[in-house]
Every structure is written in C-alpha cells, then in structure tokens.
Amino acid sequence: MTERARLHQELLRSQAFLEQTNTLAKVGGWELALDTNTLSWTRETHLIHGVPEDFDPNVGAALSFYPQPGQAQLEAAIAACAADGSPIDLTLRAITAAGERSWLHIVGKRVEDATGARLIGAIQDVTEQRSAVDALAQSEARYRRLFQHSLGLICTHTLSGEITSVNPAASLSLGRPEAELLGRSLAEIIPLERQDQLQYYLQRVAENQSDSGLMELVADDGSRRYWAYHNVLDTEADPPYVLGHAQDITTQHLQERQLLEMAIRDPLTRSFNRRYLAELAQQQLEAWGCLVFDLDHFKEINDTQGHAHGDSVLVEFVAFLSSPLEENEVVVRLGGDEFLVFVPGARMERLQVLEETYQARAHLAPVRFSGGCAISRPSETVADTINRADMKLYERRRRERPE
Incomplete structure (x- = not known):
C-alpha cells in the first residue's frame, strides 16, 4: 500500500506539472472516442474556450466556437483523420464563450489500441503570436505600398554596390526596367569618370553607416540623371544592406548649372567673363599671370562686314x-574685343612660352592682334595687374605697328 501510495503521489505531481506547463504555454489536450463520439477536454482546453471545468463538451458544441469557414475546415479535418488517419494541423479564428476573439492552433492524429479507435490532439492559444505575425504583415504591406507608390526614389544595394531592389519611381528616372537593374552593380550606371567617387561613397557608408550627397547616373538613353540622396546602412540585417532614398533633381541641377554658366561666361564666345576673373584671382594662394589681347582695327570689321561677321x-x-592652354588656364573676355588668358601660379617662363606660341601661330588667328603680359603682385588689385599687361600691349603695338 505504501508503494502504491507513493506511485499515486508521483502520478499526481506529474499531472500537476504537466497542467502547469500546459497553462504557461496555453496548450490544452483533447480526445475523441470514435465508437461513442465522446469528446474529452483537459482543464487548459476549457480555459482556452472560456468555459468552466465542469463544461461537458460534445463535437457540435466544440465546433460552435469556430465561425465559418473555419468550422467547416475543422469538421472536414476531423472526418478525414477518423477515416484514413490524415493528421490535423489547423490555425483557425475562434470566439470564446465570453465573445472574445482568438486564434487557436489545433493538431491531432488517429490512434487505435485495446480501448478502441480515437483521435487525440492538442490545442494552443496562439492569439499573441498571430497578432504579431499580422502586425508584421501589415507593416510589410504598408512598406511595400510606400515603396511602390512613393514619388521619391527608393533602392537598396549591398556594400559591394550590387542593386537588390528599386521602386518604380527610380526605374522611371533611369528609363530602365526594374528587372534590368536588379543584380547589377552601381558601377554599370555611373559615368566612367565618376567610378572613383563610387568607391569613396561605398567606403563612407560602411564606415559612417550613412551618407548624403549628389550622385550622377547614366539613364538608358545615355543622358545624365542627378540624384540628391540620403542613404543609411541597415546593420541589423544579415548581411547588412544599404537603404537608399533620393530625389531626382536633374532639372534643378541643370538649371542651376545654366544660371551659373550665365553668371560667369560670356554668352557669345562662351569664354569666362570679367566677373569670374575676380573669383579666379581670389582663389589663388600665390601669384597668377595673365596675357591680355586686343584685336587690331576690329571696329572696321564690324563697320564694313557687319556685326554677325564680327561676332564670328x-x-x-x-x-x-x-x-x-593647359589645365586650369582659361580665356576671359574682358569686354568688346579685349581678351585675357588667365594662368594660375604663373611664372614668367610660362607666359613667355605662351606669347611665343601665339606669335608663331598668329597666321591661324582670324584677325591681327596685339598682346602683353604681367604677373600679379602682393596686395595688387586685379585691375592693376591687367593695367600693367595693357601697358606692355600698347608699348608693343607702338613699337611693332607705328601706324
């Protein structure tokens, strides 16, 4: 009797432990005797359905906790399991006795032993898990709609520059189908002369986890597109990827460049103007040189052959x-028929080389000209430097053409 009592106590403890763990996991058990169609529930199964422990379930009552079409699915699954042993594995919306909505995961199988054929299974309240999944799905759906319909340009790429997604606005901006862009490297749509900037961009994103700026891209028709971007690195993803958001500012960029060109260039000759010369001089950390030129008898060309010919x-x-001219050496139109060649960081040797070159090629010029040169002095104004070059021009003209 003592041994029987001990075993009984161990059984009770095991049952209590199982009930506690089932309660924590919100898992209940159920059994359906096929010969008598008798349904049995564990205590947790009663709690899941919101009924007291003395509630005596039957198949019809159990099915009533599930609104259509879930009720029909469960009924069909029970029938199939009873008939041929097809396992039951369903997640269905349910309504408790108190009218609270929930999601229940039901599993079951057919067993047969000395007591007869029956279905046994478990039922778990997965409302919280399902709510989290639904919330995630809704969030992803909202992001997808934003991704698809945003007027902003959205794309993602790896840290090596491989494009992994683009939204329709970005695809439209580049005139390239989405399928054509996926899997390609950014290097394939960036101008050759900007390839080094791409590598610096990828390095900055990797190091700083974000980067902003202006990116120049090549559209399908060969035109240039300008994207003002702010991209961030998603370090929580595995592997990390870059989420990019940009605005196509091509029109604005071109207009700004056009306005800048209009502000610093002579509209007729496309050479720089006198206003820009002052900026060039201010940018110099050391002396700069210039050669000034004046066209001989240019007024006669306008008077006899017309202004159109004079313009040409x-x-x-x-x-x-x-x-x-070499790099950074530019032509400036001072006004009328007066021009200047700006030579940054000049030495007299370079000015002399240019003077000799122009004289040697004078027969290629469209008109006869006179010239003089000067190098800027400390604290000297731009006008004073030009004036000294003009003095040499006039002196040379008097000497070479006394008429």
Whole structure:
C-alpha cells in the first residue's frame, strides 16, 4: 500500500506539472472516442474556450466556437483523420464563450489500441503570436505600398554596390526596367569618370553607416540623371544592406548649372567673363599671370562686314587662344574685343612660352592682334595687374605697328 501510495503521489505531481506547463504555454489536450463520439477536454482546453471545468463538451458544441469557414475546415479535418488517419494541423479564428476573439492552433492524429479507435490532439492559444505575425504583415504591406507608390526614389544595394531592389519611381528616372537593374552593380550606371567617387561613397557608408550627397547616373538613353540622396546602412540585417532614398533633381541641377554658366561666361564666345576673373584671382594662394589681347582695327570689321561677321571673328579668336592652354588656364573676355588668358601660379617662363606660341601661330588667328603680359603682385588689385599687361600691349603695338 505504501508503494502504491507513493506511485499515486508521483502520478499526481506529474499531472500537476504537466497542467502547469500546459497553462504557461496555453496548450490544452483533447480526445475523441470514435465508437461513442465522446469528446474529452483537459482543464487548459476549457480555459482556452472560456468555459468552466465542469463544461461537458460534445463535437457540435466544440465546433460552435469556430465561425465559418473555419468550422467547416475543422469538421472536414476531423472526418478525414477518423477515416484514413490524415493528421490535423489547423490555425483557425475562434470566439470564446465570453465573445472574445482568438486564434487557436489545433493538431491531432488517429490512434487505435485495446480501448478502441480515437483521435487525440492538442490545442494552443496562439492569439499573441498571430497578432504579431499580422502586425508584421501589415507593416510589410504598408512598406511595400510606400515603396511602390512613393514619388521619391527608393533602392537598396549591398556594400559591394550590387542593386537588390528599386521602386518604380527610380526605374522611371533611369528609363530602365526594374528587372534590368536588379543584380547589377552601381558601377554599370555611373559615368566612367565618376567610378572613383563610387568607391569613396561605398567606403563612407560602411564606415559612417550613412551618407548624403549628389550622385550622377547614366539613364538608358545615355543622358545624365542627378540624384540628391540620403542613404543609411541597415546593420541589423544579415548581411547588412544599404537603404537608399533620393530625389531626382536633374532639372534643378541643370538649371542651376545654366544660371551659373550665365553668371560667369560670356554668352557669345562662351569664354569666362570679367566677373569670374575676380573669383579666379581670389582663389589663388600665390601669384597668377595673365596675357591680355586686343584685336587690331576690329571696329572696321564690324563697320564694313557687319556685326554677325564680327561676332564670328570673336568666337574664332577665343578658340585660337584656347588651343595651347593647359589645365586650369582659361580665356576671359574682358569686354568688346579685349581678351585675357588667365594662368594660375604663373611664372614668367610660362607666359613667355605662351606669347611665343601665339606669335608663331598668329597666321591661324582670324584677325591681327596685339598682346602683353604681367604677373600679379602682393596686395595688387586685379585691375592693376591687367593695367600693367595693357601697358606692355600698347608699348608693343607702338613699337611693332607705328601706324
């Protein structure tokens, strides 16, 4: 008797432990005897359905906790399991006795032993898990709608620059189908002369986890597109990826460039203007040099051959002055038929080389010209430097052409 009592106590403890764990996991058990159609529930199953423990369930009552079409699904699954042993595995919406909505996961199988054939299974309240899944699905759906319908340009790419997604606005901006862009490298849609900037961009994103700026891209028709972007690195993803958001500012960018060009360039010859010369001089940390030129008897060309021909002479003369120039050396139209060649960080040797070159090629110029040169002095104004070059121009003209 003592051994029987001990075993009984252990059984009770095991049952209590099982009930406690089932309660924590919100898992209940059920059994359906097929010969008598008798349904049995555990205590937790009663709690899940919101009924007291003395509630005596039957198949019809159990099915009533599930609104259609879930009720029909469960009824069909029970029938199939009873008939051929098909396992039951369903997640259905349910309504408790108190009218509270929930989601229940039901599993079951057919067993047969000395007591007869029956279905046994478990039922778990997965409302919280299902709510989390639904919330995530809704969040992803909202993001997808934002991604698809945003007027902003959205794309993602790896840290090596491989494009992994683009939204329709970005695809439209580049004139390239989404399928054509996916899997390609950013290097394939960035101008060759900007490839080094791409590598710096990828390095900055990796190091700073974000980057902002202006990116120049090549559209399908070969035109340039300008994107003002702010991209961030998603470090929580595995592997990390770059989420990019940009605005297509191509029109604005081109307009700004056009306005800048209008502000610093002569509209006829496309050479720089006197206003920009002052900016060039201010940017110099050391002396700069210049050669000034004046076209001989240019007024007679306008008077005898017309202003249209005079304009073409000015354009050709700028081309003549530009031909021997090196990087950062530019032509400036001072006004009328007066021009200047700006030479940054100049030494007299360079000015002399240019003077000799222009004289040697003078026969290629559209008109006869006179010139003089000067190098800026500390604290000297731009006008004073030009004036000293003009003095040499006039002196040379008097010496070489006394008429």
